[in-house]
Amino acid sequence: MGHKKSPVRIGLLYSDTGVTSVIETHQRNAALLAIEEINQDGGLLGQEFLFSGDDTCSNPVAFRAEAERLILEDKVDALFGCYMSSCRKAVLPPVSANKSMLFYPTHYEGFEYAQGCIYSGAAPNQNAKWLADFMTQNYGRRYFFVGSNYVFPYEINSLMRDLLSNRGADVVDEVYVPLAASRSDIDNVIARIKQNGPVIIFSTMVGKSAVDFYKAYDKAGFDRTKSPICSVTAGELEMAAIGKDAAEGNIKVAPYFSVIQNDVNQRFVSNYRERFGADEALCAECEAAYFQIKLFAEAAKQVGTTEREALMRVLPTVSVDAPQGMVRVDATTNHTLLWPRVAIANAQGQFEIVREASEPVIPSPYLMQLDDPGDIPYTDLMEKGR
Template structure:
C-alpha cells in the first residue's frame, strides 16, 4: 500500500516535537537566494520555539540541500515524507524545482509551502503559495515602467519555465499599453559574464527604454556585471526585474547595481515596526541583514502562518491545516498578508524600488493596498485602477 501522510496523524500526536521539512539549496546556482529563504524559515522557527513552541512542543526542522539540481527536489521531498515521516514541507525557488515537488506532495497528500514569486497559472490544494503571482508584480511593474521610461522593452531570461512564462505574461500586458518587445533571449542557468556579450551588443544597438530581466541565481549577478562592464547605465536604461534582490546587489556591487529596478512585495528598506523587529532578530541570529530578500520574508511569514494554524488544529493533517490556513492573516514585515481561500495564494503588497548609489533599494512607488492574487490573470488589464502605483516622495520620506 502506498504511503499516505494522513495515516500518521494519531501516531504523531505522541511525538515530542513537530517535524517539518526545509528544502532549500545551500549550494549551487540558486543558493544565494535559497539560503536567505532557509534563514527566514529558521528564524521563524526559533521565535516560535522561544515562546514555547506549538502546544508546548517545539518545531523541529529537517533540512536537506538539493544543491540547485532540479531532480533532487522531488527525490528529497519523497524522502522527507516517506522516510522522515514529515507532512509539511517549505521549500524551492525555481519553478522547475516546484514542479518536481508538486506531484510528490499531491500523491502523498502532504502540505507544501512555496515562498517564491512565480509565473502563475497553477493551483494545487496541497500548496500554499506565498510569493507574488503576475497580477501582483508584472502588471504594476509594466504600468510603472511604461509611464516612467517608455514602451520599448528587451527581454533577457534564464532558460526554464518561470522566465519564459513570465515573459509571455509581460508581453501580453505590454501589448495592452502599446508596448513593444525588441528582442527576447534566454541563457543557461550556468551562464557566465562572457556569455552575455552578444545580447548586450544587441541591446546597445537597439537602444530599448527598459531591459526586462528574468535571469536568476548566479546568472543574474553575471548579467548585471556584464551590462555595466559594457557601458550600460541603469540610470539611463535600467534593467527591471521581479527577482533581483538585496543579496544579489551585494554580490553585483553598488556601482553596477545603481539605477536598476525591482518589483516585489517586500524590500529590506521598508520602515515599519514589524520590519524593524524582523531585521533586528535576523541580525542577532545571522550577524548581518545583507541577504534579507523578499523570498526570505515570505518563508519567515509562511512558517508563522503554519504555526498559528497548527496551534488551532493540534495535528499535522493536510485537510485540517488547509481549512484553518485559508483566510488566515499575519502581520508580516511587509504589512498585513492573507491567504486567499479562493486559490491558496496570498494577498500581498506591491512596491517598485530603484537601487541607489549606496546599493540600497529605495521605494519609488507602491500600490494602494494588498492585491488579491489572480494566478490565472483573469483580469490582467494594465489600466485597472487597483494596479496603479502611488508615487513615493523623495528619499527623505519613510518607506512605509
C-alpha cells in the same frame, strides 16, 4: 483527529550549493529564524517545533528525491521551500501522492493550482503588472527581454509581452541563456542589446548569472536613468553581490524590501542580522520563507493538528502580521494576499521604495483581473529624480 501528541516536524527544501543557492541559503536562514522564534515562544502544539532537510543542490531531481525522503522517512508534517518553478513542479507529485503540503515562498509565473500547495510569493498581478505600469509611465516603450533558460522566464516573459503591448510598448528582442551562463553567453547578450539601440531591459536571469549580467551591463556603460534593468527576480542579495556602482538605477518590483518602515519588519531585520550577520542582505523570497512558517504554525494552533484538510480549511481565516504587512491565504486560489512595491536602487546600492500598494492585493494567478480598470490604489513615495 484530535490533538497531535508527537512533535511537529517540517521539511525544508533549500539548496546550499548550485546556481540558485545564493538566494536559497538566505531563504533557509529566514525559515530557521521563524522556527527559532516559535520555539522561544513555547514551541508548537505543546512541544518543540522540529525540522529536517538536506542540500537540494539547485537541481529538480534532487528536490524531488529529498521531498520523498522527508515525507516517507522523516514523516514531516509539511514541506517548505523551492525557488525555481522547475523544482516546485518536481516536488508537487510526491506532495500530492502522499497528501502532504508544500509552502512555496517564491514569486512565480502563475497558472497553477495544486491541492495542498500554498503559494506565498507574488503572482503576476502582484509584481509583473505593477512593473509594466510603472515602467511605461516613467521610462519608455522599447524593451529587451533576457532570461535564464528554464520554466519561469519563458512564462513570465509571455505575460510581460502582453502587459507591455496593452500599454503601447514593444519588445524588440528576447534572448535566453543557460542557468550557469558563461562569460561569452553574457557578452553575446550585451552585444545584442547594443545592436537594438536604446532599450529598457527586463531581466529574468537568476543566481550567479544574473549577478554577472548586471556587472557586464554596468561595465558596458548603458545609461540606467533611461535604460535601467528592471526585474521581478533580482533583489537585495543580487544588488549586494554586484556592488553599489553597478546597482544604482536598477528597478525591482516585490512585496517586500528590507527598508520597509514598520515595527514587525524592523524586528525581523534586526533579528535576522543578529543571527546571521550584521551585513546580510534580505529579500522578498526570504521574507516569504519566514512568514509562511508563521502562517502554518498559527493555523496548526487554531485547529490543534497538522492534518492537511483541517489546515487548508482554517488557513484562509488566519492573518499574520508579516514584515511586509498583514498577509493571509486566499481560499479560492491557495495564493496569498500581498503588498506590491516598486523600488529603485540608489547610489549606495540600496533599494528605495517609490510606489506601494495602499492595501493588500488579492492574488490572481490566472490573471482574470490583470488589466481591470478597478485597480488597487497605490501611493507614489517620491518624485523620480531624473
